[in-house]
Amino acid sequence: MQRIYLYSRFERFWHWSQAALIILLILSGFEIHGTWNIWGFEKAHSLHVISAWGLTGLVAFAIFWHFTTGEWRQYIPTFEKLKEMISYYTGGIFKGEPHPFEKTKDKKLNPLQRWAYFKLKVILFPLQFISGFLFLYYNDWKTLGIDLTLEPVALLHTLGGFAFLAFLVIHAYLTTTGHTLFSHIKAMITGWETTGS
Ligand code: HEM
Structure with missing residues (x-):
């Protein structure tokens, strides 16, 4: 058994506040869409816009933090051990095989x-922010010289909402696949991860 310090105070704050804001955005966004009724349209709309601004500020801070600390390098995609990872999550995990990847502070x-x-950072977030702000400033499109129709913007934003929802469900499942059921969650609360080795 080994304990390693993986997540700094800022990362934990960023992670949980981002999670809370995204959950609020999904709940209020799908209420605006008419999927359910929790707060009523007006309140849901205000909540959505307030959380969207909150997320915008948080993401700006997180980008600054990632570039000043060099932590952005942790997100550079790689094909190394990708096959092993896919075969682990589609088979090995159900047979109790060991995880093919060992986390370290530099490669977490x-x-x-x-x-x-x-993909989340380069595709989904920009898609949701751009379509969201276009939605928000729809009345100013003429002044801003934006020559679009609302339908594709609305469609992209709704599709983005579904993609965030799918991400959240898969992410929540994967948090349970650590050394113990809650070891990944605990690590994101305390900063310390317990590994099996
Ligand atoms: C994780 C992020 C987000 C999610 C999951 C999300 C989800 C949604 C969904 C599902 C809708 C309903 C769309 C429809 O009626 O079909 C919506 C509406 C809306 N979203 Fe977002 N959204 C997010 C981020 C943002 C951001 C960053 C902004 C920027 C301000 C924004 C602004 C809006 C606005 C203004 C509407 C309402 C449009 C109207 O008045 O009908 N959203 N959002």
Whole structure:
């Protein structure tokens, strides 16, 4: 058994506040869409816009932190051990095989995580922010010289909402696949991860 310090105070704060904001955005966003009724349309809309601004500020801080600390390098995608990871999560995990990737402070993301978070940061977040802000400033499009129709923007934003929801479900499942059921969650609360080796 080994304990390693993986997540700094800032990373833990960023992770949990981002999770809370994304959950609020999904709940309020799908209420705006008409999927369910929790707060009523007006409140859901205000909540969505407030959380969107909150997430915008948080992401700006996180980008600054990643570049000043050099931690952005942890997200560079790699094909090394990717096959092993896929065969582990589609078979080995159910037979109790050992995890093919050993986390260290300098390499804390396995290849699948690197690909997933890279796509999240480079595709999904920008898509959601751009379509969200276009949505928000729809009344100013003429002044801003934006020549678009609302339908594709709305469609992209809704599809992005579904993608975030799918990410959240898969992410929540994967948190349970550590050394113990809650070892990954505990690590993101305390900073310390317990590994099997
Ligand atoms: C994780 C991030 C986000 C998720 C999951 C999300 C999800 C959603 C969903 C599902 C809708 C309903 C769309 C529809 O009616 O079909 C929506 C609406 C909306 N979103 Fe987001 N959103 C996110 C981020 C943002 C951001 C960053 C902004 C920027 C301000 C934003 C602004 C808006 C606005 C203004 C609407 C309402 C449009 C209206 O008045 O009908 N969203 N969002």
